[in-house]
Each structure stands twice: as C-alpha cells, then as structure tokens.
Amino acid sequence: MIKMFDHKTHTSALLNHYLRIVTFFICLLLFCGCRTEHRFVKKAVFKDTHEIMITFAGPVDEAWAANMGNFSVYEKPDPDILSDIRSVVLSPDKMTLTLHTEEPISQDVSHKVVLKEIIADGVSQGTAYLTVNKLYIGYLFSILMGAMIIQNFVFSKYLGLCVFFGTSRKKSTAVGMGVTFTIVIVAASLMSWFFYQFVLKPFRLDYLQIVVFIGLVSLTVQGVDTILRKVNPALFSAFGVYLVLVIANCIVIAVPLILADNEYNVWESLMLALGAGLGFLIALFLMSSVRERLEFADIPESYRGLPIAFIVAGLFALAFMGFSGMSLF
Amino acid sequence: MKEIIKITVALTISCLVAGSVMGGVFILTAKAKKQNEHLNMQQTMFGLLEPEPPQKSEFSTADLNLYNVYRYIIEDNDKTYLGYMVPVKQDTRTAYDLLIIDLKGKLTDQHKLDLLPEAAREEQDRGTAIANALGSQKRAKYADTMIIAKLNDKRVAYLLPGEFPGFKTFIHAMAALDADFNILGLEIMAHEEDPGLGGEIEKKYFKNQFKGKTFEKLRQLKVIKEPLPEEYRQYLERKISQEDMAGIGKKYQDADIHAITGATISSSCVTNGLKRMVKKFVYRIKILDRVISEKDIHSVI
Amino acid sequence: MPVTTKTNKQLFVNGLLNENPIFRLALSMCPAVGISTTVMNGILLGIAVLFVQVFSSCTISLIKNHIHPRIRIPTYTLTIATWVTVIDLVLAAYMPVAYKAMGIFVRLIVAFAIITMRLEVFACKNDFAPSFWDGMGMGFGFMFGMVVLGAIREILGMGTLLGYDILGFRPLLFFVLPAAGFFTVGFMMAIFNYAETLYSRRRKEEKVV
Numbered sequence: 043m044i045k046m047f048d049h050k051t052h053t054s055a056l057l058n059h060y061l062r063i064v065t066f067f068i069c070l071l072l073f074c075g076c077r078t079e080h081r082f083v084k085k086a087v088f089k090d091t092h093e094i095m096i097t098f099a100g101p102v103d104e105a106w107a108a109n110m111g112n113f114s115v116y117e118k119p120d121p122d123i124l125s126d127i128r129s130v131v132l133s134p135d136k137m138t139l140t141l142h143t144e145e146p147i148s149q150d151v152s153h154k155v156v157l158k159e160i161i162a163d164g165v166s167q168g169t170a171y172l173t174v175n176k177l178y179i180g181y182l183f184s185i186l187m188g189a190m191i192i193q194n195f196v197f198s199k200y201l202g203l204c205v206f207f208g209t210s211r212k213k214s215t216a217v218g219m220g221v222t223f224t225i226v227i228v229a230a231s232l233m234s235w236f237f238y239q240f241v242l243k244p245f246r247l248d249y250l251q252i253v254v255f256i257g258l259v260s261l262t263v264q265g266v267d268t269i270l271r272k273v274n275p276a277l278f279s280a281f282g283v284y285l286v287l288v289i290a291n292c293i294v295i296a297v298p299l300i301l302a303d304n305e306y307n308v309w310e311s312l313m314l315a316l317g318a319g320l321g322f323l324i325a326l327f328l329m330s331s332v333r334e335r336l337e338f339a340d341i342p343e344s345y346r347g348l349p350i351a352f353i354v355a356g357l358f359a360l361a362f363m364g365f366s367g368m369s370l371f
Numbered sequence: 372m373k374e375i376i377k378i379t380v381a382l383t384i385s386c387l388v389a390g391s392v393m394g395g396v397f398i399l400t401a402k403a404k405k406q407n408e409h410l411n412m413q414q415t416m417f418g419l420l421e422p423e424p425p426q427k428s429e430f431s432t433a434d435l436n437l438y439n440v441y442r443y444i445i446e447d448n449d450k451t452y453l454g455y456m457v458p459v460k461q462d463t464r465t466a467y468d469l470l471i472i473d474l475k476g477k478l479t480d481q482h483k484l485d486l487l488p489e490a491a492r493e494e495q496d497r498g499t500a501i502a503n504a505l506g507s508q509k510r511a512k513y514a515d516t517m518i519i520a521k522l523n524d525k526r527v528a529y530l531l532p533g534e535f536p537g538f539k540t541f542i543h544a545m546a547a548l549d550a551d552f553n554i555l556g557l558e559i560m561a562h563e564e565d566p567g568l569g570g571e572i573e574k575k576y577f578k579n580q581f582k583g584k585t586f587e588k589l590r591q592l593k594v595i596k597e598p599l600p601e602e603y604r605q606y607l608e609r610k611i612s613q614e615d616m617a618g619i620g621k622k623y624q625d626a627d628i629h630a631i632t633g634a635t636i637s638s639s640c641v642t643n644g645l646k647r648m649v650k651k652f653v654y655r656i657k658i659l660d661r662v663i664s665e666k667d668i669h670s671v672i
Numbered sequence: 673m674p675v676t677t678k679t680n681k682q683l684f685v686n687g688l689l690n691e692n693p694i695f696r697l698a699l700s701m702c703p704a705v706g707i708s709t710t711v712m713n714g715i716l717l718g719i720a721v722l723f724v725q726v727f728s729s730c731t732i733s734l735i736k737n738h739i740h741p742r743i744r745i746p747t748y749t750l751t752i753a754t755w756v757t758v759i760d761l762v763l764a765a766y767m768p769v770a771y772k773a774m775g776i777f778v779r780l781i782v783a784f785a786i787i788t789m790r791l792e793v794f795a796c797k798n799d800f801a802p803s804f805w806d807g808m809g810m811g812f813g814f815m816f817g818m819v820v821l822g823a824i825r826e827i828l829g830m831g832t833l834l835g836y837d838i839l840g841f842r843p844l845l846f847f848v849l850p851a852a853g854f855f856t857v858g859f860m861m862a863i864f865n866y867a868e869t870l871y872s873r874r875r876k877e878e879k880v881v
Contacts, residue, residue, distance in 0.1 A: 053729060054813070069534070073779045098683045116813065119444065119485075119514055120651060121444060121451040121453070121474055122453055122472075122474050122476075122653055122654075122655065122658075124655060125832075150536055169449075171449055197851075198850070199706070200702055200703050200705040200850070200853060201706070201780070202702065202707035203698070203701040203702045203705060204699060204701055204702070204785050207698070207701070215738070224524075248391075249397045249761060250393060250757070251779075252753050252756055252757050252760065252779055252782050253389065253393070253753040253754065254755060256749055256753050256782055257749075257753075260746070260749065287823065290785050290788075291783070292702055292783035292784075294783075295780060295782060295783045296776055296780060296783075299776055299779055303776075331824075336817030341387060342862075343766055343864045343865075344863075344865040344866040344869065345858075345865075346865075347833065348858075349696055349798075349858045349859070349862040349865065350859040351858075352854045352855070352857050352860070352861065353854065353855055353859075355850055355853030355854045355860040356852065356853075356855040358856065359850065359851035359853075359854055360849075360851045362851075363849070363851055365852070366538075366565065367541065374742075377740060378740050378742060380741060381738070381739075381743065382746070384748075385747060386750065389750050389753075389754040391753070392754055392758065393754055393757045394757065396757070396758045396762065397761055400761045400762055400764070400765035400766075401765075403765040403766060404764055404765035404768075407765060407766065407768055408768060409769055411769070463852050492708060512743055548686055560771060565849065566848055566849070566850065567709075567829060567830075567845055567848035567849050568708050568849070587857055591858075605689075641675075
C-alpha cells in the first residue's frame with residue numbers, strides 16, 4: 043500500500059514538472075506571436091472569414107482610413123493578385139481598423155496587408171507591411187489536438203495495434219503503457235528530428251532514415267531504461283516492463299517518419315509527438331475501460347478474446363470518424 | 372574487455388555491410404525514380420490532352436511541344452516582384468530567361484540563366500541558377516509551374532499542376548485548359564481523403580463533371596447537394612453509346628457540380644481550389660503574354 | 673541446436689494456415705486494418721513483406737554462427753531495416769503509384785513483430801533451406817490474410833475485385849470506410865476460431881467412436 047502511494051506522488055510530481063515546462067513554452071510562444079513588423083501597428087489578426095483586424099498604437103487619421111486606396115491585402119504566395127476590399131471600418135476610438143474583403147479569406151495561407159503612409163495626429167508614420175498569420179500557438183494546438191483526437195493514431199491511422207490490443211486488458215496496465223510510451227515517443231521523435239534535420243538532410247542521406255530512426259528509438263528506450271533504473275527505482279518497477287513493448291509499437295517509428303516527410307519545425311514536432319503519445323494513452327484508456335466490462339459479458343464463444351476487442355475498436359474508430367475534418371482555430 | 376572489442380568489431384562490420392547494401396541500391400534506383408516520376412507526369416498530361424473518342428483529334432499528343440514556365444516570388448527588402456522563368460530562343464537552342472515583373476505587370480529586369488529545359492526540371496538547379504543571376508540581396512522562392520502545350524506555333528492547351536487544401540490534407544491535382552481557358556479536364560494526382568467518401572474525388576463521375584466547362588461558367592460554378600441523375604452518371608463514366616454522348620453532354624453543359632454523397636466538403640474543396648487556380652492563372656498568363664509581346668522577347672511559349 | 677524436423681512443404685503450410693500471421697498469431701495487425709481496402713494493396717504489401725521476411729531469414733540463418741549473443745536483437749533490427757530500405761527504394765522507383773497507395777506502411781514493415789519473431793524463433797536456429805521455406809510460408813501467409821481481407825472489403829464495399837466491376841452495385845459502402853477494417857478482422861478471427869472448435873470437436877468425437 044505504501045509503495046503504491048509512493049508511485050503516485052512520484053508520478054504526479056513528474057507530471058507537475060512537465061506541466062510547468064510546457065506552460066513556460068506556451069507563454070514564450072504567445073509573447074512571440076504578438077510582434078508585428080511595424081512600430082505603430084500593435085497587431086494584425088484574422089477575425090472572421092471575411093475580416094482582418096488591425097490594432098494601432100495610437101488613434102489614426104479618419105480621412106486616411108476613409109481612403110480605400112491606402113489598403114491592399116494579398117495572399118503571401120500570390121503578391122500580384124490583390125483581394126478586393128469591400129469596406130474599411132474604423133472603430134470609434136480610432137485605434138482599430140477592420141478590413142472586410144469581398145471573398146472569404148482562407149486562414150491557412152498567410153496574408154500580407156500593406157497600409158500606405160499611415161497618418162496619425164497629422165504625422166506620417168510610414169508604410170506598414172504586415173504579415174497576418176493564424177495565431178501560431180493556435181496552429182500548434184491544432185497539431186496537438188489533431189494528433190491526439192482528430193487523427194488519433196490508433197483509431198484513425200490504425201497504427202500500433204499489436205501493443206494496443208496486448209496492453210488494453212486492464213486499466214492500470216493501459217495507463218502505465220500510455221505514460222511510458224508518451225515519454226519515449228517525445229524523446230525519440232525530438233532526437234530523430236535533430237538527426238534528420240542536421241545530419242541526414244544536409245548530407246542527402248535521407249534514404250537511411252529507416253535504419254537511423256529505429257536505431258534512435260532503441261537507443262532512447264535503452265536510455266530511459268538506464269536512467270529510470272538509477273534515478274527512480276520505484277517508478278522503474280512500475281513502468282519498466284512496458285519499455286520493452288514500446289519498441290514493438292509502430293507509432294514510435296511512424297512519428298519520426300511523418301516528421302521527416304512533412305518538414306515540421308521543432309515546436310510542431312514536439313506537439314505532434316506529444317499528441318501521438320497522449321492519443322495512444324486516451325485510446326488505451328477508453329479501450330481498457332470497455333474490456334474490463336467485457337470480462338463479465340456473455341460473449342459467443344468464437345468471439346471471446348481478440349475478435350470482440352477488434353469489434354469494440356471498430357466501434358471506437360467509427361465514433362472517432364466523427365472528429366475527422368474538424369478544424370480548431 | 373576482449374568481448375567488448377569483439378562486439379564492437381562485429382557491429383561495425385555489420386553496419387558497414389548494411390550501409391553499402393543500402394547505398395548501392397539507392398544509387399541504382401535514384402535515376403530510375405526520377406525518370407519514372409517524369410514519365411508518370413507526362414502520362415497524366417497526355418491523358419488530359421487526349422480528346423475522347425466521339426470528338427475528332429486535332430492533333431496527336433506526340434507532335435505536341437510542352438514548355439514549362441516556372442514562377443518565383445522575388446523579395447527585395449520591402450518590394451516584391453514576380454519572376455517568371457520563360458524558355459527563350461537563343462541562336463539554335465532553347466534556354467531559360469528570368470523575367471522580373473513588378474506587381475503592376477511591368478517588366479523591370481531580365482536575366483539570362485543559361486539553363487536548358489532538361490536541367491531546369493530540377494528545383495535545386497533552378498534555385499542555384501536564379502540565385503547566381505539575382506545576386507545576394509534578393510531572395511527568390513519557388514511558387515508554381517505552368518505548362519504550355521504548343522502544336523507547331525499555335526498554343527493548344529495549358530496544363531496547371533497545383534495543390535489546394537482538401538478535407539484532410541492537401542489535394543494535388545492537374546487541370547488542363549484549352550487556348551480559350553475552357554476546361555479540358557481535371558486529374559487528381561494525390562490526396563489523403565477518406566476512401567469511399569472524399570476519396571471518390573478521383574472517380575470519373577466526379578472529375579469529369581468539370582470537363583467542358585467554359586471559363587465564364589467556371590467563375591460562377593457552385594456545388595449542389597442534389598443526387599446525380601442516372602443518365603448524367605452514365606455519361607460521366609463514359610458507359611453510353613457514342614451517339615447519345617453529344618446530346619447528354621449538351622444537356623448538362625452548364626450544370627453545376629453535384630457533390631459526392633457524404634463528402635460535400637471534399638467536393639467543394641476541389642471546386643473552389645480549381646476555380647482559384649484557374650482564375651489566378653488566367654490573370655497571370657495575360658500579363659505575361661502582354662509583357663512578352665511588348666518587349667519583343669523571343670520566347671518560344 | 674534444435675533443428676526443425678518438418679519438411680519444407682510442412683513449413684510452408686504452417687506459415688500459410690496453422691500459424692497464419694494475421695488470423696492465428698494476431699501479429700502485424702496495423703496494415704491488416706489500415707490498408708486492406710483493396711486486393712491490390714494486399715498483394716503489394718504482401719510482396720514487400722515476403723521479400724523482407726525471406727531475405728532477413730536467409731541472412732540471419734547464414735550468419736547465425738557469427739552473431740554474438742549479446743547483440744542478437746540489434747543485429748536482427750539492422751538486418752530487417754536494411755532489407756526494408758531496399759524494398760522501399762525499389763518500390764518508390766519502379767512502382768510509384770502503388771507505393772503512394774501504401775503510404776507509410778512499407779517503411780513500417782521494420783516494426784512488424786512477425787519478422788523479428790520468426791528470426792528469433794526460427795531462423796537463428798536453423799539452416800538456410802528451412803529458414804527460406806519458413807520465411808516463404810510466413811510471407812505468403814501474410815499475403816493470404818491481406819488478400820482475403822481485401823477481397824471481402826472490396827467486394828462488399830465497392831462491388832469490384834482487383835478494380836474490375838463484378839457486382840455492378842455497391843452492397844455495403846460501410847466496408848470500404850477505414851473503420852470497417854477492425855470489423856472485418858474481428859469477423860475473420862471469429863470465423864477461424866469457430867472453424868477450430870468445430871475441427872477439434874469432430875476429432876474428439878472420432879476418438880470416442
């Protein structure tokens with residue numbers, strides 16, 4: 043009993059620690075996201091499907107804002123094709139300006155807004171060239187949620203099934219496996235990302251990616267094993283058994299391959315790996331909750347064991363299909 | 372201690388052997404891969420240009436000359452320009468020139484790149500050639516390619532490879548337009564939509580709906596959620612006799628796009644993507660043509 | 673060193689039926705669920721797995737006397753990864769369309785439990801010829817499983833087989849949806865279980881008689 047309690051405090055302390063790191067990075071990203079390229083413009087964001095909102099540091103001239111010729115909006119890849127601006131609305135305090143475009147803005151593409159010769163208090167503030175992006179933190183969050191739920195690796199991409207069916211019999215096993223897996227996959231993916239970006243790609247060795255990635259995954263598993271054994275034997279006795287299983291899970295090799303294919307940067311990679319791990323945890327937890335109850339159900343003899351588990355997983359997959367195509371932010 | 376050395380030696384030898392096997396295969400396949408990719412692309416293009424049986428072929432695809440025009444976005448501090456890599460006649464051969472056009476459609480600069488069409492196919496080679504021509508201050512970024520098909524000296528078609536966001540990830544497609552910008556066909560090259568639902572965009576009954584739409588019609592093309600009439604489906608899948616083809620084709624000439632059952636979003640993604648792609652292309656090719664004729668550039672396009 | 677007593681034919685049939693990797697051992701389920709939408713996918717991935725399994729088994733059985741026991745698993749991994757890279761490069765070069773259809777799964781063969789398992793259980797203890805036939809059996813067993821699943825899903829979902837229209841209508845669109853992979857595998861496993869119980873019951877009755 044005491045030992046169990048010990049595990050829990052250790053686990054929660056560890057989780058707390060991770061949470062603090064993640065919060066710090068989120069704050070950092072939020073800070074970076076609000077910067078614009080012009081000193082007089084505080085921020086420029088997409089507001090609605092047809093609107094871009096620009097906030098200034100001070101009140102701007104009404105006559106300047108009324109002249110439509112001062113504004114132009116275009117998608118970054120198509121600088122020659124300007125979006126038609128239907129109207130420009132200045133807020134009563136003259137600090138914010140809303141540009142309405144004729145056609146809907148696709149927020150996935152970054153847009154450029156040119157404000158010619160901004161005039162405030164009768165003084166020209168120079169021309170502003172602004173880049174309007176989807177909020178980067180929102181984009182990162184959408185990658186995380188995408189990997190976790192919308193494109194869940196187990197229920198929507200059908201990866202890692204062997205380990206998934208093997209360890210989802212009991213809730214405690216499921217959670218242990220999920221947590222171990224998340225830690226390993228984050229470490230292994232980041233390592234693979236660095237290796238791919240700084241060694242394989244510059245030397246045009248990308249055909250070696252399979253060997254290198256599987257080697258790095260084994261290395262991570264071995265490393266986590268050794269560190270955990272020395273630093274926290276209690277945690278090791280709880281989670282150590284799952285470490286061996288991690289390497290047989292194809293998600294752990296699929297994530298580095300996806301990262302390499304999609305050219306994600308380090309933050310996006312972190313989010314995808316974290317999402318994949320947490321998504322696996324969620325899937326295991328859901329599945330084990332059902333399978334614990336299935337033990338007491340009256341199932342036809344030929345369906346006992348794996349077949350019924352597959353059908354339950356199929357039902358989950360159908361439910362998860364409802365998430366597909368959902369977009370956040 | 373002796374064991375460690377033994378293990379290290381064994382591992383090193385196996386890694387070396389494995390590495391040389393993989394490297395050897397890579398060297399052997401790299402060239403074939405490039406060639407097959409190019410061949411595949413060409414097959415898709417000719418497939419789009421080949422008219423279907425009831426219509427008489429005005430040309431055989433073997434006689435066509437295809438010219439690629441590559442578009443770059445060039446940034447010079449705050450200024451943005453478009454750079455078009457256009458094949459130009461130089462003495463006896465054809466080589467690429469870079470035309471730099473400002474956002475209002477005026478030619479500001481012209482560079483000789485000395486890049487032959489075969490060499491220009493590689494994005495990396497194009498990048499270095501452009502970087503050498505522009506100097507270090509300006510930065511060029513590849514945007515897209517358009518392909519112009521000519522028979523002798525007459526333009527017969529344009530091919531536009533492009534990608535647009537779909538329901539899940541990007542959909543890669545290629546559209547073919549005739550010389551008056553009417554749609555000759557649409558081919559979906561790659562997508563990751565759900566099989567059975569959004570995946571149906573690659574089926575004939577969907578993509579053939581775009582065939583024959585005029586540029587005017589395309590601009591107002593809508594996606595409607597009505598079931599596909601049976602005769603129209605037969606027509607789209609080319610399962611009816613050739614005599615009936617023309618009649619039904621005429622009847623549905625100006626029909627809107629019928630959405631795929633259960634995949635309205637994928638259907639409208641394709642429709643809107645195609646619309647935007649064609650609109651942008653028409654705008655650009657007109658400017659490019661005007662610049663070429665005004666400045667008397669000996670382009671082959 | 674325990675050497676197998678089975679004949680080559682028995683080894684082959686063993687992999688194909690008695691120890692079918694998909695339905696009996698329930699290993700390498702990811703592709704069985706993920707890309708078994710058509711027969712063609714099944715055949716192509718089957719060929720890739722067959723190639724990797726046979727070549728890895730042969731390689732390991734040839735060098736089994738030189739493998740240091742402490743680096744056994746890394747050697748297996750390296751061998752498998754090498755052959756996976758080879759088939760990946762070859763498919764990408766010569767069959768680009770099929771390669772695209774299979775997506776990431778070709779490269780994921782490296783993580784298939786079935787291959788490592790056969791190396792550990794069989795190839796590292798046996799000679800070249802039995803290992804070859806064992807690899808063939810497992811590879812064809814995998815292909816057989818994939819083709820059966822693909823056929824069920826293709827006929828029921830799209831009314832076609834190998835791309836040819838045979839029914840002319842689509843009986844159950846559901847089967848081509850991604851989630852239906854789980855159901856198909858579940859049903860197939862149940863059928864195999866049922867066949868086994870019937871078989872054993874009959875043998876028992878025969879004994880009693």
